[in-house]
Amino acid sequence: MANEAQPCPCALGDEFDYKGLGHEIQIEHINAYVSKPKTNTDKAIIVVQDVYGWKLTNTRYFADLLASHGYIAVLGDFFVGQAPWHSTYDNKDFFKWLETRPANKAYREVDAVLKYLKEQCHAKKIGVIGFCWGGIVTHYLMLNYSELKAGVAFYGLVREEIDKYKLLNPTLFIFGEKDPLIPLEQVKSLDEKLKEQSKAEYKVKVYPNQDHGFAHRKKEEINPDDKPYILEARKDMLEWLNKYVN
Numbered sequence: 001m002a003n004e005a006q007p008c009p010c011a012l013g014d015e016f017d018y019k020g021l022g023h024e025i026q027i028e029h030i031n032a033y034v035s036k037p038k039t040n041t042d043k044a045i046i047v048v049q050d051v052y053g054w055k056l057t058n059t060r061y062f063a064d065l066l067a068s069h070g071y072i073a074v075l076g077d078f079f080v081g082q083a084p085w086h087s088t089y090d091n092k093d094f095f096k097w098l099e100t101r102p103a104n105k106a107y108r109e110v111d112a113v114l115k116y117l118k119e120q121c122h123a124k125k126i127g128v129i130g131f132c133w134g135g136i137v138t139h140y141l142m143l144n145y146s147e148l149k150a151g152v153a154f155y156g157l158v159r160e161e162i163d164k165y166k167l168l169n170p171t172l173f174i175f176g177e178k179d180p181l182i183p184l185e186q187v188k189s190l191d192e193k194l195k196e197q198s199k200a201e202y203k204v205k206v207y208p209n210q211d212h213g214f215a216h217r218k219k220e221e222i223n224p225d226d227k228p229y230i231l232e233a234r235k236d237m238l239e240w241l242n243k244y245v246n
Helices: 057-068 091-099 107-119 133-144 184-197 227-244
Strands: 023-027 030-035 043-048 072-076 125-131 148-154 171-176 202-207
Touching: 023 107, 030 057, 030 107, 043 057, 043 107, 043 133, 057 072, 057 125, 057 227, 072 107, 125 133, 125 227, 133 148, 133 171, 148 227, 171 184, 171 227, 184 202, 202 227
Parallel strands: 043 072, 043 125, 125 148, 148 171, 171 202
Antiparallel strands: 023 030, 030 072
């Protein structure tokens, strides 16, 4: 899923054959996957899933990637036990499915993760990243949580009619040039309105020839033409977080 105004499920793409390095825990009312760096740190990142759920190995790979760069990473089940979307489902049922998982209502789950990070992990500097549905969640969070030092939203775009431009802290928006779910004119509109209204630093970046999910749902080893952009997006994410979550 990408655009809330015209919601439709995105293709799964390449599912990573990956065994996570972290472990699963219970955080208040939700399950979560936690990955920690080898050395103590007070820096942490909340990772928000896409429509395929918190158990998708692709997203857990990103949590482990963040941990390898010195962040405590928590990937919570933001669907709170509800089933993720599955590629075998009928697309006509997607809107009804999505109504029970609103991206602008994840605050209770975020509060639980924040409490865990502060009280159990002693985190003082916290950021957030999200993919697809989680990219939309990330955008909402950066409008409402001043304690989140930075955000990276991968291919998520909230409704045009919603006031969504007054970011509280630096936010990086990542899009693919050939994303069939997010037209470039909508990305351009987002950039223009953020330029007018956001007092916080932001960046909207479009990656050439890339479609939806390219940064976390493509295996670079079997997509050689896309590999430079996949790696660039991951590098951009890390540089953004390293700059502002400090």
